[in-house]
Amino acid sequence: MNTHRNQQRREKLAAGIEWNESGYVFTDVYGSPLRPDHVGHVFQGMVRRSGLPPVRLHDLRHGAASLALTGGSDLKVIQAQLGHSTIVTTADTYTSVLPETAHLSAEATARVVIDAARMISRGIRSQPKTRKRRSGIRPAAIASRRIRSSE
Structure with a gap:
């Protein structure tokens, strides 16, 4: 990140009064926000040079959300990272159930059933039933004393 900041500082010095203080992290040489079509074009060039199968830049959002979910991130955290106004958008649109996620969920459910x-x-029992007793002696202990004493 420091390398990027240093490069941006050099660009700001070179641009002088032409610099646009936009506040964006990724800007052109004049500080203006990058055009989405330009970012997509540069990304596609990188994908072609890498030899990877074709992928859109936007597909990385889907992948990131799915991987975060598989990694155990809370859906609300993923929503905030993606900048969605509702959790429904995040859950319905940007996350998919990867086989590993489904497997982990099944294991967690099985663990709950086995523990129960x-x-x-x-x-x-999770909620023990309690009976009020008049003395500290249990009824079964009283019954067994009666049987023993009558023998």
Whole structure:
């Protein structure tokens, strides 16, 4: 990032009074925002030179959102990163369920079910039922004392 800032400072000095203080990070040599068609053209040239299959610049947004989701990022965070006004746009348009994401979700769901089954088999309930007792002795203990004393 420092390399880019230094280059932009040099461009600002060279432009002198022609410099446009736009506040944008990526600008032309006069500080004006880059034209979207120019950015797309430069990107397509980079893709051709790299030997990668054809991809649009905008496709990178979809990929970034899907990878962030797979990586465990919260959908609200992804929404903010992409600058969407609603989370619905982010969820419906820019994220897709990658096979790895679906697999991780299935594993997490299975873990919840397995953990719940273990708790039930151990007699642990999420909301234990409590009965008020008059004394500190359990009813089963009282019954077993009666049986023993009558023998």
